[in-house]
Structures are given as C-alpha cells and as structure tokens.
Amino acid sequence: xxxxxxxxLAWGPLIEAMQQSLRETYGxxxxxxxxxxxxxxxxxxxxxxxxxxKDLSLLLTPLEGEYMIYxxxxxxxxxxxx
Numbered sequence: 001x002x003x004x005x006x007x008x009l010a011w012g013p014l015i016e017a018m019q020q021s022l023r024e025t026y027g028x029x030x031x032x033x034x035x036x037x038x039x040x041x042x043x044x045x046x047x048x049x050x051x052x053x054k055d056l057s058l059l060l061t062p063l064e065g066e067y068m069i070y071x072x073x074x075x076x077x078x079x080x081x082x
Contacts, residue, residue: 043069
C-alpha cells in the first residue's frame with residue numbers, strides 16, 4: 001500500500017535524509033525529538049515503500065534525539081575502490 005500524501009509530507013525531512021545518506025560514504029546524522037518507536041516505525045515503513053532504501057539502517061547515537069542513517073554497502077564499495 002503506497003504512502004499517503006499526508007505521510008509523505010509529514011516525513012519529508014526523513015525521506016530527504018535517507019536520500020542524502022545514499023550519496024554519503026557512511027550515511028548522515030539526523031535529530032528527532034520524539035519517541036524512538038515513532039521514528040523507527042516511520043523509517044522502516046519508508047524502507048518498505050521505497051526499494052532504493054532497502055540497505056539503509058537506523059542507528060542510535062549516544063546523544064538523545066540524534067540518530068544515524070547508515071549505508072553499509074556504500075562504505076564497502078568505497079573501500080574496494082581505494
């Protein structure tokens with residue numbers, strides 16, 4: 001079932017961060033001040049909706065409200081090129 005327009009608008013910044021993480025070597029850090037289950041559910045829901053996000057992971061950082069969207073396959077690809 002595709003994301004509703006309302007959900008896409010609400011999670012637009014998360015989608016943009018996920019797209020940016022695909023261009024970065026290790027991923028990107030994001031700040032979200034809300035309950036962890038809420039961002040976790042949104043993140044994994046977007047992964048199901050958009051196949052290009054299938055390799056991304058959501059990592060916790062030591063700072064409250066800060067997460068990392070990690071792209072491990074990009075890191076491995078860059079290491080092989082060196």
